[in-house]
Amino acid sequence: MKETIACKVLDGERLSFHEAERLYQEADLLELGYLANQVRQKLHPEGTVTFVVDRNINYTNICVNACRFCAFYRPPGHPEGYVLSREEIGRKIEATLAAGGTQILMQGGLHPELGLAWFEDLFSWIKSRYPVTLHSLSPVEIDDLARKERLPVAEVLQRLQKAGLDSLPGGGAEILVDRVRNRVSPKKTSTARWLEVMRAAHALGMKSTATMVFGLGETIGERIAHLEAIRQLQDETGGFTAFIPWSFQPGNTDLGGEEAGACEYLRILALSRIYLDNFPNIQVSWVTQGTKIAQTALFFGANDFGSTMLEENVVRAAGASFHADQEELLRCIRAAGFRPAQRDNEYHIWRSFQAG
Ligand code: SF4
Numbered sequence: 001m002k003e004t005i006a007c008k009v010l011d012g013e014r015l016s017f018h019e020a021e022r023l024y025q026e027a028d029l030l031e032l033g034y035l036a037n038q039v040r041q042k043l044h045p046e047g048t049v050t051f052v053v054d055r056n057i058n059y060t061n062i063c064v065n066a067c068r069f070c071a072f073y074r075p076p077g078h079p080e081g082y083v084l085s086r087e088e089i090g091r092k093i094e095a096t097l098a099a100g101g102t103q104i105l106m107q108g109g110l111h112p113e114l115g116l117a118w119f120e121d122l123f124s125w126i127k128s129r130y131p132v133t134l135h136s137l138s139p140v141e142i143d144d145l146a147r148k149e150r151l152p153v154a155e156v157l158q159r160l161q162k163a164g165l166d167s168l169p170g171g172g173a174e175i176l177v178d179r180v181r182n183r184v185s186p187k188k189t190s191t192a193r194w195l196e197v198m199r200a201a202h203a204l205g206m207k208s209t210a211t212m213v214f215g216l217g218e219t220i221g222e223r224i225a226h227l228e229a230i231r232q233l234q235d236e237t238g239g240f241t242a243f244i245p246w247s248f249q250p251g252n253t254d255l256g257g258e259e260a261g262a263c264e265y266l267r268i269l270a271l272s273r274i275y276l277d278n279f280p281n282i283q284v285s286w287v288t289q290g291t292k293i294a295q296t297a298l299f300f301g302a303n304d305f306g307s308t309m310l311e312e313n314v315v316r317a318a319g320a321s322f323h324a325d326q327e328e329l330l331r332c333i334r335a336a337g338f339r340p341a342q343r344d345n346e347y348h349i350w351r352s353f354q355a356g
Helices: 002-010 017-026 029-043 086-098 116-129 139-149 153-163 178-184 191-203 220-237 262-275 291-297 326-335
Strands: 048-052 054-057 103-106 207-214 240-247 304-307 339-343 349-352
Touching: 002 017, 002 029, 017 029, 017 220, 017 262, 029 262, 048 326, 048 349, 054 086, 086 116, 116 139, 116 153, 139 153, 139 191, 153 191, 191 207, 191 220, 207 220, 207 262, 220 240, 220 262, 240 262, 262 291, 291 326, 304 326, 326 339
Parallel strands: 048 304, 048 339, 054 103, 207 240
Antiparallel strands: 339 349
């Protein structure tokens, strides 16, 4: 059975839910990696690994959702709560541009007093001053704004797009199965609503990424159900540019528990590449896995090294402590045998570097 499924993968045929489940259960790490690498080489035969120079700006850590896996948020009124000023945001963007950056990823908690107008003003202000792509606000933040303003999601997105929002990061997906969501983040956007926001964004011509955080007590079937949900939406809209899986970081969280190991990460990454036959790019998550596993991931289906992340606060709050500047990313990509290339948000190559 495993061999029949492997032949389908090598022939470029789509796997069903049950075939993926069977393959994950029966294939060992290297078999999954081999298949994923074959798929990756067909899609990206040029031997390039891309990355983007950007910065995460977490405009506030105040949040009313209290997700059990989150070490980043502070409830309203907490002494460590903050909202960044325009001056602070401006300084961070200037530093990003000075480092050759092209993109800003703004994400934050669900602050009860920040309404749609606050974001419209901020985005217009940023776009009037700085030549950056705004890859910002996950479906959870969009959903929160729609509810606070009592507006349809499409209208919120249209107004933000007009103010300068270019694309959406795929945060807040965790596992797109409500049984899991209800246990670890009961107040958070449901699976259907997360997909609804992405569908509406894609309909407006905005691209987005999709993510998955695994290790939240879900079954392998629920992980594949997550992949199935985004594969179906991608068939419908074609609006996802990339998929980025990473393991839950339990440090300082209410949920706690053990972090999934490197083998599990590589197996899920490989399965994602095999199952998501309509996703052009799979990103490594060196921020959570470290650069050595990220290099290995390039042979398990990944073709993109993600971002330089000049600043990252969310997984750092949960204890992940990996850092890498652009030189380190170039070194990692070259040492793995690939040619590095800086890309923009839509995966257009900006600058190619020499291979190692
Ligand atoms: S994961 Fe996001 S929505 Fe949940 S508590 Fe943290 S900041 Fe708030």
